[in-house]
Amino acid sequence: MARKQSDYLAALLSDDEIETEAATGVEAASPPPPPAPRPERSRGTTLLGRESALARVASGEVRQVTQLLLDPARVRPWPGNARSYAHLSEESCRELIDSMIAEGGQKVPAVVRRIEGDPDHDFEVIAGTRRHWSVAWLRAHSYPDMHFVAQVVQLDDEAAFRLADLENRARKDVSDLERARNYAEALKQHYGNHMTRMAERLKLSKGWLSKMLKVAAIPDSVLDAFASPADVQLKPAYPLAQALDDGGKAPAIRKEAQRLAKEQASRRSGGRPGVVAADVIKALLAAPEAGRVRPEPKSVLSSHGRPVASVQSSNRQGVTMRLHAGSGARRDEVLEAVRNLLDLLDDEGRGLRP
Numbered sequence: 001m002a003r004k005q006s007d008y009l010a011a012l013l014s015d016d017e018i019e020t021e022a023a024t025g026v027e028a029a030s031p032p033p034p035p036a037p038r039p040e041r042s043r044g045t046t047l048l049g050r051e052s053a054l055a056r057v058a059s060g061e062v063r064q065v066t067q068l069l070l071d072p073a074r075v076r077p078w079p080g081n082a083r084s085y086a087h088l089s090e091e092s093c094r095e096l097i098d099s100m101i102a103e104g105g106q107k108v109p110a111v112v113r114r115i116e117g118d119p120d121h122d123f124e125v126i127a128g129t130r131r132h133w134s135v136a137w138l139r140a141h142s143y144p145d146m147h148f149v150a151q152v153v154q155l156d157d158e159a160a161f162r163l164a165d166l167e168n169r170a171r172k173d174v175s176d177l178e179r180a181r182n183y184a185e186a187l188k189q190h191y192g193n194h195m196t197r198m199a200e201r202l203k204l205s206k207g208w209l210s211k212m213l214k215v216a217a218i219p220d221s222v223l224d225a226f227a228s229p230a231d232v233q234l235k236p237a238y239p240l241a242q243a244l245d246d247g248g249k250a251p252a253i254r255k256e257a258q259r260l261a262k263e264q265a266s267r268r269s270g271g272r273p274g275v276v277a278a279d280v281i282k283a284l285l286a287a288p289e290a291g292r293v294r295p296e297p298k299s300v301l302s303s304h305g306r307p308v309a310s311v312q313s314s315n316r317q318g319v320t321m322r323l324h325a326g327s328g329a330r331r332d333e334v335l336e337a338v339r340n341l342l343d344l345l346d347d348e349g350r351g352l353r354p
Contacts, residue, residue: 067109069147072136075112076121077129080157080189081164082182083174088133096134105146106131111163112150123150126160127167158190158201165202175230176237177223180216183209214241222253225260225284227267227274236281248316249288256287298344300337302329309337314345 077085090097100106110128115121125132128150135148155163165182168174183198191198195213199206215237222244223229243249260283264274299310306327312320321341323334 068150068152070112070123070150072132072139072148074121075123075125075132075148075150076115076118077132078113078124078126078160078164080161080182080186081126081129082168082178083129083171084178085129085133088130090137093130093134093137096130097138100134100138100146101143106135106149109149109151112152113154113160114152123152125150126153126155127164161186161190162202175232176212176234177215177218177229177232180212180234183212184216187213211238214238217241218244221261222257222284225257225264225280226277227264227280231277231280233277236278240281240284243285243288246288252287252290253284256284260284298341300340302327302333302337304328308334309341311341311345319345 108128108131110131111126112123112128113126115124132148135146138146165179165186168179168182187193187195187198191201195209196206198204199209202209211234215232215234218232218237218241222240223232226232240253244253260275260280267274299307302308304327306329307324308327308329309324310322312322314320319342321338323338327334329337
């Protein structure tokens with residue numbers, strides 16, 4: 001993981017100027033043991049090698065990375081990360097906690113940046129939120145000497161967002177909904193609502209990003225229909241997000257979501273498993289058709305008992321009527337029949353009144 005982390009950091013931030021900080025005033029990781037004495041004849045070569053390495057660092061070809069041992073209490077999570085820190089738990093971090101215990105500490109460093117103006121914190125976590133939570137948990141549960149290992153970088157919010165996003169893409173425990181809402185917020189905060197620019201910076205498909213932003217717009221009242229927000233995945237949720245944009249379907253979907261939310265709450269309180277996401281989405285998408293009442297065709301008869309005018313359809317686009325030939329009605333009777341039908345539709349809320 002450490003090598004992969006180093007690779008994606010280099011690839012992601014290669015076009016950004018990032019400076020690593022020295023460990024002044026902070027407990028640094030123990031340096032490696034000194035190398036064994038070299039033969040006299042190799043010292044000249046060693047000095048040349050050191051000079052060459054220093055020159056590469058000075059030129060910027062090689063970056064020095066300082067790892068710090070930090071107290072997690074002095075480090076806060078960065079709010080721009082998609083992962084919900086509040087939803088982390090011993091259960092969700094159990095595998096990582098066990099790994100730290102077995103290996104005697106955190107092996108893969110997190111990425112943090114220094115902050116100013118916060119008397120309670122010195123750094124914030126850009127990448128490594130689960131590692132930070134797990135170390136804090138271990139320090140509170142019989143491992144008080146456990147340190148949070150981190151690399152300190154200097155970068156702006158947009159670069160921090162790209163870094164956190166790249167790490168989260170490989171994490172199955174970061175849900176599509178978390179990422180979608182993170183993208184929606186970043187679109188406003190970092191990219192001036194320019195989706196094309198955001199897609200280019202993140203190296204994502206514009207179409208895929210558009211779908212993520214659409215899913216991010218699903219309101220909380222509808223999300224309550226799911227057993228957990230983590231169940232909301234991009235592919236099945238996208239048609240639901242589209243349906244909510246339809247003014248004729250949205251009310252029925254919201255009403256069904258309220259019913260499902262109550263059922264989910266009842267199941268949780270009773271210790272029963274919730275309704276699975278696939279069934280929730282199926283019920284929500286079917287709600288407009290299930291709740292739609294198809295009115296009987298309405299018509300007005302003439303004094304001879306024959307249809308004068310009848311309503312063929314009534315929807316948001318307008319009202320369609322049919323004027324029947326052979327009714328025997330006079331013109332004023334036909335006009336009166338049309339007026340009566342329009343008044344009837346207005347009373348039902350399906351007419352032409354604004």
